[in-house]
Amino acid sequence: MKKSKLFLGALSLLAFAACSDDKTNEPVNPVNDGAKAYVKVSVMTTSPGSRAEEPDGTDFEDGTKTPVDENTINSVLLVFYDVNRKYIGDVLLSKDDITMKDGNPDVPEQNVERYGTSVAEVSLGGIEPKYMMAFANPISTANIKQDIDAVKLQIRKAYRDNDNKGFFTMNNSVYFDTEGNIHRQVPVSADQIFSSKEEAATATGDNVIKVWLERMAGKVTLSGAANDNSIADREGKLDSKNLKFVVEGWGLNATAKQMYLSKIYNMDIAQSYPSLNNLLSSFYWNDPTRHRSYWAFSPDYAKPDNNTGVDFPYVSDQVTDNSKFNYVSFNSILSGENHNLPGATVYTLENTVNSAFYQKSCDYRNSALVAAVVVGHYEVEGAQQTFFVRNDRIYLEEDFKKEMANIAGGYLIDKDNNALNSENYSDQLFNIVHPDKPVSGDESKGVQENRVTVELSSVADANAAGILYKADENTDAVEITEANFEAVNQKIYEICGLSYEYKNGYAYFNIPIQHLGKTPVNAETVSAGSYGIVRNHHYNITVTDWAPLSFATLGTGVHDPDEPIVPPTDPSDKIAVKAEMRVLTWRLVPQSVILGE
Template sequence: MKKISSYFWGFAAIAMMAACSNEELVPEAGDVTLPGIANGEAYLTVRLQDASALTRATDGGYKNGVASEHEVNDAQFFFFDKDGVFVGKASVWNGGEDNGEHGSTGNNVEFKGNTVLVLRGVTETSYPEYLLTVLNAGDFQPETTLKATSEALRQWDNTYKDTKYFVMSTSSYFNNNEEHDKFYYATKVAPSNFQDEPYKDDSMNPDKVLQIYVERLAAKVQVTTGPDLQPNEKGLYKIKNVSIAGDPNNEGGQNEGDMDVYVKFSNWGLSGTAKDSYLSKQLNDGWKTKDPFANWMNATDFRCFWAKSTVYGTDPDLSYTSYSELSSTINGTYNPKNYGYAYCNENTNVAENISDNNVVDPAKVTSVLIGAQVCNAEGTPLDLVRHNGLLFKKDAYLNYVVNVVNNANPFNAYTSYVDETDNETKYKKLDGSYLKLVRDADSKALTVVVDEQQFAGEKEFYSITEVDGKKVATELSTEDAKKALQDCLDAYTTDETLFVCDEAFTNGMMYYAIPIEHLAGFGIEGNTKVIIEGSYGVVRNHWYQIVLDKLEKLGTGVFDKTEVIIPTTPEQKYYLAATINILSWKIVNQSVEL
């Protein structure tokens, strides 16, 4: 653990500012002199403790994280007077110790650290009463008041990416003590916590040690598979009886049949994440008495299981990801080669801002995106498209399009090939391989167009005419062949939806979106289950454990792996079943079925 010793800058320098609000501060009992007043130097021994990360959806209790999740590289201590006006800061770190094995359950406190702070230039009017502790944010500067400092926006994610240290701050909770609840995101400091000389052995007198509880600004998410969802020897999961259209017939229709397909999970990631975080967890006074929040106010464990995020009460502006950016591993560990976790800012909101007609909008909440591929039994990805609700193999769909338009307005463009059975040259009308799908820039729909790349290179094309009862092939220029196919597409006006796909599974790529649930469960109105505040959301210092229990349907197709995915409310055909736990890190468990 890195030792930091950048000591307190003098309180005397700011005594003038503090005097305005601290004039009423007097010795705590009778004529007893406050420690340090005689020589202007007081000592404060603190013990840093982690208010352990928590899991929700179902309450999984507390669980310790891995060692690096609570390492401290920098500790700052910001002091404020009784009115919450900033009076000074210290920066000291003398190390710490783990509290239990990583991953063990039952401990609310994950680690402890001992620190001795030196306050110089103290006077009766410059004694601080509140302490806000910030870890691993060395560049952070306080505001002039405690409230403004607690509400300072912090992009902890950049700090973690650059340094691999998690930003932490004093934990927030109500305990029905007026002095504490006035600034619930800070530690109340009593004059008795100060000494006029360093206290070297705090184990002898724990009352002399100020206990400080901190929590990470990050929420943690993990995805695993349950015992009932097991792959075959090739790492594939079977989905039975999926209806996929086959090769087109001569009338321009398609044959449809049920077949077993397989799913291969790739990586997963988070979508719909908040772009920043408050430094301190923000709470509502009304939560003290309102369910379920009152039950989530755990003063014994120095924490609260809900929060007002930076998007709380708004139509949230969130960050999204693409398929190619999914990087966490299902059933993964903390090993960099098999990384199984993802972290994000807390994202909470009121129910009306995240749902429509009592259905959660996965684009308005933080969701897990499970990346996958649909395959055949050998694990080879299947290129599929969904057209008018029906799944096709992509080449079969494009051939279907060519047959339909050709039946309506026949075109005359062929390629040649040598039939190996009789070694004769034969001719084949341009088929679906000369078409492709593109994303329309305006409508964003997937539409069929001529694939000009297929006409590139030294290829020979022909038109076929009948002369004296015989078919005669005449060489056709590349441009004329391409024009013949294009004109045929343009002439077809019977049903323009023929050229539009609902979705495409390029190289079998697809995703399952799982909105992350919190601990509230759901309300009941009559016989209807309703979304309430706290049904969905991610809260700092909680560990959300998503367990995949069942896999029965295909996910949502991915056309281009670099396109940003903004998940939409899925139809039943995309239903995914999962269980979520949140953790010391407080654990939240959530099970889902896909």
Template sequence: MKINKFLLGAFALSVGFASCSNEEPIKGDNGGATDGEKYVTVRINSVGDIGSRADTDNDFEGPAEGSSEGNVTKENIRFYFFTADGMPFVMSQTGVNGTVNTNMVKPDALNVSNTNGDEKTSLEAVLVLGAPEKYVGNRPAIMFCVANATDEAAFEQFAQKRLDAIPDIEVNTPGEWSKFRMTSSTYKEGEGEGAKVIYYTDISDNVKDTKDAAMANPANIYLERLAAKMRVKGLGEYTVMEKNEDGTLATAQYKIRDENGTAITALKVNLLGWEPYMTANSCYAVKNIDKTWTNTSLFNGWNNADLHRCYWALDPGIVSPNNNTIPLYDNNKFKYGNYDENKPTENIVYTYENTSNQPASVTDRSTKATAILVKAVVKLEGSDEGIDMVEWGSDYFTLEYFKAIVVEAYNADKDVTNQATAKDVVLKKNTGADARSNTWYATVKGDDFKRFSNISWWQNGITSYFVNVEHLGSKYGVVRNHIYDYTFNNVVGLGVPGDDPVNPQDPKPSYLAARVHVLNWHVVSNSTILQ
């Protein structure tokens, strides 16, 4: 009878260590191998770039300096073992140098080594499995990994499950992003009937009779963050532009009526800040993809098995409710400013996957696609204050002058004792079923005067611009382990001056040695004109 022994050492990984120490793996009570014994060694590397570019020609970027985006500690990582047919491989509760919960193992020691001086690729922590327990006629063939779950219960939800049940597990968006949950990366391998979705590591050929043989033939474990990251550059002041028929831009000229007549003028818009909109409440713990997807059915380069990555995913379809309002007039919102690479932990937003909602255009507000909502203020040239302005009947007016026009029309139907002044005019939001979105109507002395309705009102110049987040291959959405890096470079039109989250009517990635790699962020960059 052969005896397979398992001893659990441990590791922790923090991507980007400033210095490393060389330590030997922890050995069991009988550190040398005996006839028939099989040992497992897990070696973890910080992977660096894993190739500088993907087929999609978008950059990769490491964890932000000063953040916990790449941190993994011995307290916050678990390994899950399965048999070749995907059944949980139940390990012994005794004789293991670590904590065992059925097929889940928590390591309990850190051993870091740097074998060739390359900090980016050679930081290694070694986990040794072995110990005097008999797993007669059976050994683990598959390994799955989870890091940075929120608590022990969140780790345990993966334990004692069949491998094929793992992709069905959902996790909720954390209240704060102090830990970055990671799981084994997902990608497609092969095509046609032989295609497989890979979200685990096959360790069947990496179990060796000697430690040295195992170290020379490590099984690689790749981890990817569940989070995506959004950031924006280009907030600030712009001259409002218009599009010519040939698509070129020109300075827009607005005719604005006030008590002095009609002024033809350019307008400025100051982009004040931004907020994420329609972010996911949950996602699958393991990236879900469809093995039937191809470059033709999805988009070219969506999968890269060589880099252990794919660039699209399925999601549970649960996003934050829109509550029928955009917080345009909430001074506590729109707190995110320009991203500064010298301050990489500021002005960023993390979110989970949202891919099931495909809007009709980049400015379409009618879906639950994840978007960037920008607050701005419209100003006259040379002014530091927002212009209180309305549009009615395709004409623009200062608010006070428009009130004077309303009063004049109101008083024309009243006798001398019922005359009103401009102070008696108040604009109310249109809320009727047939009302145009984000419009107002006039009241005088508290009475509706809907002769003046369908009014667009830039209250103190406040307006909003809306950008659905674009992925790759003409897809909208956010996918885990991606950075959505936006640069605004111009502004067309005056935006939408209201808080209805609908379209305006006029739309303006034996021993056993395994390396664990934390996949770097995949950057999707977009330069866009707000309109």
């Protein structure tokens, strides 16, 4: 089994202290020297920690320089606020203003990997700064030059600058102190403000402003257990047929479209720090010693009172531009823009949801949980081909149509008054279709993407085959015409019902990404914090094996590979792969998965 690590942000501006988000209305004090002030800022990056060394069991992992540069600070915007948390000024530092060095012997307990300092000159209009926030590699600087209460609600739709192709965006971490006060901004004292650049340059110790930064991105890696990270083929026999599943790639699904710029804890939901702490008590979520926390509230955290499929689709047909999350197609993971081979790493926005989403009672759970999706194809008796599953039987396409003919035979008869069956069925009589409405039940929940039925291909084909329609045993058989064609097909749907299609043998396995929450064995409900992606965490998923082959672990089939994937929510939630998932801080979160289980 592979060991994976979670890692904390590799580039940090280390903050010794921060203050509560509570508002104040204290008088604003002018500084003596008027327009300009100088401060010295220390920039630090964390080194890897050891699970054995940490009493809370956390693992840390360095950011990389290649193949993706996760570490570089290309620029830092320092924003200053007065005692009432109102914006008073800012300064933008370039990478040339901060020289990074290895190690930091002054703060060994912080696992510092690299550090650097810079002196900043800032115009503050003669007002004494009380707080500061830092934004590294900002996507936009315009809407963060505001008061703190406005900044903390800013939304971002990317985690890197330059249209998500540049440097990783970071800002100072958010956490609660031991008294339960939230720390978002860094306090600035009079001893940290200087009247000249030369004076600021000589500052040491507590006279230097130190801030921890954490990346906005989350990071996911999915690998097989083999040395080359590949996932072994799955082979077995089902319904007396030899099957082999070949993995062709993986990708992320149900990813967030937006996230908060600064980490948010919505106290309208949590109500208070004690209640939040109790809610997340199953894991070590708040870490004031390291000036960080390991959970957050995303913009779409709350569960709607009545889901109609608009916000969170039940099925693929309901996905629109208004859906809360991004749902990608099978083809895009198979060979398109979302294709990744096992061993690859993908970055994404923070995405957490209320634990009410992942309870067994939520019948659209899998459309609300961000997941890694493993895609590939089955071979049946050595050939990649379309097949169908119905009542724990596997049918190839023509055999499936003949079986549907047997079922529909009480209503479709030939001119000799013989019920339609597998013997008198003629080619091209049926088309295989995905209906847009269930034959009964709640229409708002739609029809699962790979559920199909049959219908007559056309009036002409039915007439050419000599097929008549008999509505019931008390009526005479009639010719199929344009006038009754729709009613006949509706009756066929009612009688034949729905089966599962695996077009071209395509199937996928949905693996909801686990966070750090721990649910006790046999618990009635799933613990808060059990699923989701939190910024600056690395989720390392290792597929260790396949579950025993069965119809329950076969994976989800595909009817139209260009339709968005909305995994069905099955109370049994069989995943079909064994996988080990770990969350690294650039904090490591491990997860091991048995595909199909």
